[in-house]
Each structure stands twice: as C-alpha cells, then as structure tokens.
Amino acid sequence: MSVIVYVDSFSGSIAKNGFEAVNYASKLGDVIAVTAGNASDDVLAALGKYGAKKVLKDTSVTSNDPQQLTRLIAKAVEANGATTVVVSHDLNGKAIAPRLSARLKAGLVAGAISLPDGDKVKVNVFSGKAFGFVTVKSDKKIISLLPNSMKPVAEGSDCAVEAFDGEAGNTGYIIKATKKPEGAIPLPEAELVVSGGRGLKGPENWGIIEDLANVLGAATACSRPVADIGWRPHHEHVGQTGVAIRPNLYIAAGISGAIQHLAGVNGSKVIVVINTDPEAPFFKAADYGIVGDAFEVLPRLTEAVKKFKASN
Numbered sequence: 001m002s003v004i005v006y007v008d009s010f011s012g013s014i015a016k017n018g019f020e021a022v023n024y025a026s027k028l029g030d031v032i033a034v035t036a037g038n039a040s041d042d043v044l045a046a047l048g049k050y051g052a053k054k055v056l057k058d059t060s061v062t063s064n065d066p067q068q069l070t071r072l073i074a075k076a077v078e079a080n081g082a083t084t085v086v087v088s089h090d091l092n093g094k095a096i097a098p099r100l101s102a103r104l105k106a107g108l109v110a111g112a113i114s115l116p117d118g119d120k121v122k123v124n125v126f127s128g129k130a131f132g133f134v135t136v137k138s139d140k141k142i143i144s145l146l147p148n149s150m151k152p153v154a155e156g157s158d159c160a161v162e163a164f165d166g167e168a169g170n171t172g173y174i175i176k177a178t179k180k181p182e183g184a185i186p187l188p189e190a191e192l193v194v195s196g197g198r199g200l201k202g203p204e205n206w207g208i209i210e211d212l213a214n215v216l217g218a219a220t221a222c223s224r225p226v227a228d229i230g231w232r233p234h235h236e237h238v239g240q241t242g243v244a245i246r247p248n249l250y251i252a253a254g255i256s257g258a259i260q261h262l263a264g265v266n267g268s269k270v271i272v273v274i275n276t277d278p279e280a281p282f283f284k285a286a287d288y289g290i291v292g293d294a295f296e297v298l299p300r301l302t303e304a305v306k307k308f309k310a311s312n
C-alpha cells in the first residue's frame with residue numbers, strides 16, 4: 001500500500017518534521033514522498049534513509065501556497081493509488097490537511113501522536129491536557145503528525161528522486177517579501193528551549209537567557225506580553241497565539257504559566273520552571289521547579305552547565 005507524505009523543502013533542506021513524517025508513514029506502507037521547489041536531489045534522496053521508497057519533486061510550485069500544494073498532493077495520491085496521506089502538523093501541514101481532506105473526501109486525524117491502532121489514532125486534545133482517539137472510517141485518510149511525537153531513525157539508504165507534474169495550477173498568492181527569523185536554531189525545530197517572561201523586567205536583561213541558551217545549544221523563546229511590548233521579536237512568542245513547540249527541554253524563567261502560554265509548550269518532554277512565586281501556576285505543569293529569582297538562578301545554571309560540559 002502506498003502512503004503519500006508531503007515534505008517541505010523550500011528552504012533547500014529538510015526539517016526534522018519532514019523526516020519524522022516519512023519515518024512514521026514508513027510503518028504504514030510504502031512511502032512516496034512528495035515535495036515542491038528546487039531542493040537538490042542529493043538533499044531529497046536522504047529521505048530514503050528514513051523509509052521513503054522514492055521522492056516526487058514538482059519544481060513548478062515555488063512557494064508555500066496550500067492550495068497549490070493540496071492539488072499537487074491530491075494528484076500524487078491519484079497517480080499512485082494511495083489511500084493514506086501523512087503531513088507534519090506544522091503551519092504548512094495545518095493549512096494543507098483540511099483542504100486535502102475536503103478534496104479527497106478523506107477523514108482527517110489532526111495532530112496524531114502515535115501510529116494507528118486499527119482505525120483509531122491517538123491525538124492530543126485540550127492543548128495537550130488530555131488524549132483522545134479519532135476513528136477514521138473513510139476509504140482514504142489523512143494524518144497530520146504532531147512534531148516531536150517520535151524520534152526519526154535513519155536505517156535505510158538514499159532513494160530515487162523523480163520529476164513529477166502535480167498539475168498544481170497557478171498560485172493564488174503574491175509574495176512581496178520574505179523575512180526569515182534570525183537566530184541559529186529555528187524555534188519550531190529546537191530540541192532545547194530557554195524562555196523568558198515579564199519577570200525578566202526588560203529587554204536589557206535577556207543576556208542571562210541567551211547565555212544559558214548558548215551554553216546548552218538551545219533556542220530562545222518568550223511569553224506573549226514580552227513580544228507585544230517589543231522586548232523580543234514576535235517569532236519567539238510561544239503559546240496559543242504564538243508558536244507551539246514540543247522540545248525535549250523547556251526552561252521557563254519569570255513566566256507565570258497562564259493557560260494560553262501552556263497551550264504552546266505543554267507538549268515539551270521536560271519542563272523546568274524558575275519563578276519567585278511558589279504559587280505560580282506554571283509549577284503545576286513543571287517536571288522540575290525552582291522557587292527563586294531568575295537573575296540569580298539563570299547565571300548559576302549557566303555556570304553549572306559550563307562546568308559539566310568542561311568535565312565531560
């Protein structure tokens with residue numbers, strides 16, 4: 001059985017999410033990865049290591065237009081007689097999956113966190129506060145996989161990359177400018193994140209967040225008010241109205257843990273909270289909590305990590 005997996009490669013490389021989706025789908029059938037843009041064949045062939053049998057590349061689609069990408073994926077489904085489509089539950093996947101569901105008349109499991117058990121697929125609900133099971137009865141199904149739900153494992157070898165005409169049509173968008181977030185580690189893909197809130201008192205104090213992030217090799221993030229008042233750029237704002245992340249480690253300093261903040265971070269594997277207020281709601285969601293002043297605790301953590309790294 002063929003499984004179509006859409007993999008974003010517009011940046012010229014493949015993000016971890018793409019390898020995850022392919023690796024997940026390889027447990028369901030023979031994976032045909034579909035991509036658009038001009039990433040090199042060498043880059044795309046690496047999807048074979050994660051279970052893709054081949055990659056179909058449509059160079060006529062040059063931007064993240066979900067309508068074009070929906071038509072491209074639907075064409076690949078039709079051309080290969082596939083019954084399952086897997087996409088990553090990232091910004092692109094969230095725009096594509098419902099459109100594809102309507103187009104293919106296929107049931108959609110949004111935000112899957114495990115492999116299907118028969119017709120049933122486990123998902124996160126209530127912003128990760130509970131689990132649910134979605135049963136899909138339609139002949140075709142679409143699964144969007146929550147990023148960081150499974151670790152992609154490279155086992156195979158490179159696969160073939162073939163040109164494909166997905167008959168995607170014209171784009172409905174005019175892209176006037178593209179602004180890429182600065183910073184070495186893109187937040188949505190970061191395994192480790194150090195985040196600051198209003199408790200940091202001002203943008204001039206972010207050095208202690210950045211120092212810890214640098215020594216850990218982590219990305220930096222912030223609460224929404226911090227971005228709203230311009231202390232930090234908006235692409236660092238995590239939560240219900242910002243970026244949703246699922247890193248292995250989330251360190252939150254001077255953040256109260258409002259429900260809207262938790263909605264974007266409570267899928268993190270380990271949460272460490274630093275707050276002067278022992279009653280701060282974030283402690284209820286924390287794996288480790290430090291009741292203390294971020295201005296004292298963060299530099300000490302940075303020193304401790306430096307010492308640990310130096311001795312190993």
Ligand SMILES: Cc1cc2nc3c(=O)[nH]c(=O)nc-3n(C[C@H](O)[C@H](O)[C@H](O)COP(=O)(O)OP(=O)(O)OC[C@H]3O[C@@H](n4cnc5c(N)ncnc54)[C@H](O)[C@@H]3O)c2cc1C
Binds near residue numbers: 225241
């Ligand atoms: C519709 C809607 C959507 C929203 N979406 C988001 C969202 O996506 N993301 C988001 O973050 N928020 C969101 N919010 C806002 C959210 O409700 C909170 O107001 C916000 O998360 C609070 O930010 P904060 O924790 O940085 O600030 P505060 O609530 O002011 O908390 C600061 C914390 O720092 C602690 N503190 C103070 N000094 C120190 C110190 N020296 N050391 C350590 N700790 C200290 C305090 O005890 C306190 O707990 C949304 C709100 C609404 C209504």
